[in-house]
Amino acid sequence: MKIKTFEFNPLSVNTYVLSDETRECVVIDAACFYPDEKEMLLNYLIDNDLIVKRLINTHLHFDHLFGVNFLASHFGLPLDYHPADEFLLEDIPGQLRLFGFQGFSDDLTPPKGLYLHENDTVTFGRQQLRVWEVPGHSPGSIVFYSAEDGALFSGDALFRASIGRTDLARGDYEQLIDGIKKKLFVLPDETIVYPGHGPSTTIGFERRNNPFLQSDKSN
Template sequence: MKWKQIPLGPLQTNCYVVYDESQSCLIVDPGENPRKLTAVIEQLELKPEAIILTHAHFDHIGAVDRIRDKYGIKVYIHEKEKDWLTDPALNGSKHFMLNEPIKARAADHLFHDEGNLSIGNFNFEVFETPGHSPGSVSFYFPKANFVLAGDALFQGSIGRTDLPGGNHNQLIKSIHDKLLVLPEETEVLPGHGPATTIGEEMDSNPFLNGF
């Protein structure tokens, strides 16, 4: 199992393609620049299976429909943010974007709770990690030893909680209960910035002192 980080859009939001030896792939958080993302997919000769979203803030969903339609694939999101794709007021683009607000069609599948999920060749765990947003989730691939943490946990930082639906105490609890319990060598693939590890953040993240 391999992954590639692709920063997209003005906020350099990390999109990821997770792929295996068969060249099948999952696309995580296609936030912008569908042509750039498509170019990477074609360069790696990948076959997309689905789009999975850690959450539905505008900088994570801008290319959803273009990529969904190009490859004929389904979109997955947590049920608590099922309306955010279609509503610029909920996904934040109505308030933050200078140009046209961002929206996409409704998701094809909803995460109703935590647990194991299989899509094509891929088998992984879905963790509910709210706090940055109500429906934030993380995707853990135990055999490959990485977790896609969205905007919950960053290198040396955590997600902002001052947006509608954000909750600082809830985010800290999510990180402590769902992420810091993973093996310390687990790679953390965040929604912004460089990859890190659980151990590194336990040791040096100033927002997690006391854990």
């Protein structure tokens, strides 16, 4: 599986394009904001003759939605996400104001696709991504795991030496920590973690060094 990473918008969100030799692909968290970012992402897809099969999101905070409607319109696709985050779409203007995006007028509400739940499978080309629910940053936060490639797309659940903030609407610190311990830290040490912000890391590094999860050192 080929993994292309883009860092987009003022909040530095990682957008991932996953593809293989069939040229089928999925886009995780299309977050392009500026016109040149949208052009960059679209050109990558077109220049590589990629067939976009699905648009999928780890969660529905506004910064992970900036480019969704752009791609949805261009490719005629809806967005697939966990239904527990749908309430966030009802107050996108409030989210924008909270982070200083006054005057932003674009409608970020995406066309609704399939709901993604625990143990669902996202398929494209010869690839499979397993969906796991890891709420806490938001109630509908999910991650995507490729066992074959040892790759975890963790959204804003797990970062390098950090975790997602839990002080936003319906966040839950204990729930997030529990989900990371029970679902992510059981993966092999060499599993590469591709987070929603910041650099990639590995499960082994986070199990040994993440300051929010140091109690796991003895396990």
